[in-house]
Amino acid sequence: MTVGIIGLGSMGNMLLEKIYASGRFNEGELLAANRTPEKLEQCRIAVPCSNTDLASRADIVFVCVRPVDLKSVLSEIAPCLKEDSLLVSLNGSITFDMIRNITDHKTAKVIPSVTAEINRSQTIVCYNDKVTEQDKESLRSLLGVIGEVIELPENEVGMGSELVSCMPGFIASIFDVVCTSAEKHTDIPREQIVKMVLNTMSATGDLMLKKDMTFDEVVARVATKGGITEEGTKVIYEMFPEAADEMFDKTLEKRKQTAKKAAEAFG
Numbered sequence: 001m002t003v004g005i006i007g008l009g010s011m012g013n014m015l016l017e018k019i020y021a022s023g024r025f026n027e028g029e030l031l032a033a034n035r036t037p038e039k040l041e042q043c044r045i046a047v048p049c050s051n052t053d054l055a056s057r058a059d060i061v062f063v064c065v066r067p068v069d070l071k072s073v074l075s076e077i078a079p080c081l082k083e084d085s086l087l088v089s090l091n092g093s094i095t096f097d098m099i100r101n102i103t104d105h106k107t108a109k110v111i112p113s114v115t116a117e118i119n120r121s122q123t124i125v126c127y128n129d130k131v132t133e134q135d136k137e138s139l140r141s142l143l144g145v146i147g148e149v150i151e152l153p154e155n156e157v158g159m160g161s162e163l164v165s166c167m168p169g170f171i172a173s174i175f176d177v178v179c180t181s182a183e184k185h186t187d188i189p190r191e192q193i194v195k196m197v198l199n200t201m202s203a204t205g206d207l208m209l210k211k212d213m214t215f216d217e218v219v220a221r222v223a224t225k226g227g228i229t230e231e232g233t234k235v236i237y238e239m240f241p242e243a244a245d246e247m248f249d250k251t252l253e254k255r256k257q258t259a260k261k262a263a264e265a266f267g
Contacts, residue, residue, distance in 0.1 A: 003142065004031035005057030006051055006073060008039050011090055012064030014116060015146070020045040022145040031058055035069075055080040060142065062088045062110075067258075070094055071102065071266055086135050092157050093258045095126040098266035101124035106130040108139055109154070111161045112146060114168050122148035122164040126154045158255050166251060175201065 003019060005012050012034075020030060021246045032046035033054045042046045055061055055077035065073050070091055081087060089099065099107055108131060111124040121129050123143050127136060140149045152160045186193070210219060223229035 001025075001059045001138065002029045002031065002057055003060045003062070004033070004049070005046070005062045005064060006033045006077070007062075007064035008032060008036075008043065009064060009066075011112065012062065015062060015064065015112070016043075016046055018116065018119070018146050019142065021039075024145075027090065028183060033249070035065075052080045055085075056082065056169075057084070058085060060086045060088060060139065062090065064090045065259040067091050067093060067262055068265070074099065074102045078105070081105055086131065088139070092124075092161050093255070093262045094266065096154060098263060101266055103161075104130075106132075106135060109157060110139075110143065111157065111165050112143075113165050116146035119145065119147055123147060123149050124157055124160040124164060125149055125151050126157050127151075144228040158252060161255075161266075162248065162251055170184050171201075236247065 002072050003025065005016050008016065012032075014165075016030065016032060019025065028047055030046040031049045031054045032040060032043050033049045033051045034040040034043075049057070051073060059082065061077070061081065063070065063077075070089065081103070085106070087099075087103070087105045089107065089109050090111070092109060092111050094109075096107060096109075107128045109124075113121040113123065113209055115121050116123070121143075123146060125136075125139065125143070136151070143149045150160065150164070173198055179190065179197055182188075182193050183190055188196075204218065207213065208215075219233055223233045
């Protein structure tokens, strides 16, 4: 199998490096294309190609370009795609209907997480109606090198992205606020506060997954009735739901606006 990646930005380059590091591919089976020749020249782990050359040779074609560039790239490569190849877009705002205006090819959409950097991505995937089970298995196997693959219907990709792709940013911002607040009440250095909170957060997640515990069960284990932790959890349950609702309201609305602009660009 030959895999090609168009666009060596942060996501495209990360995918290329992770796929290469898997050791599954022989020399010449990884292809790369990029609009900036200098970046392509620096690539030592894939065969440098033009967009059209890559499209004519690859069995799976990842298109990792900016939304503003996607239409032109798809228009360029559409006539060159191999009949049985799988086209993969890494843009969640561009729908299959929009892509179909340019090419009626077998197409998947893939939304990785930044946690792919440590091979723990929960990668969202969805497919158009031309994709076969064999195609799905090939893509799942390939994306498995960066973590877990979660298939969702296209209409749920937005919320799925919020929960796995955007969530590292949400979590980081929440615990940044927690650590900043903690600083006001202690002489412990911020660096140590952050390390303590991050390790506790990571361990709590692992505990819940390995022991199949619910949030309520963890709270019950730690927040004994009438105790110190209970006072803190009461505040969170009373005040944080409004902030969480507002967060999703804002981000999902922004996602709708982005999708609308994408539709206008592809119209």
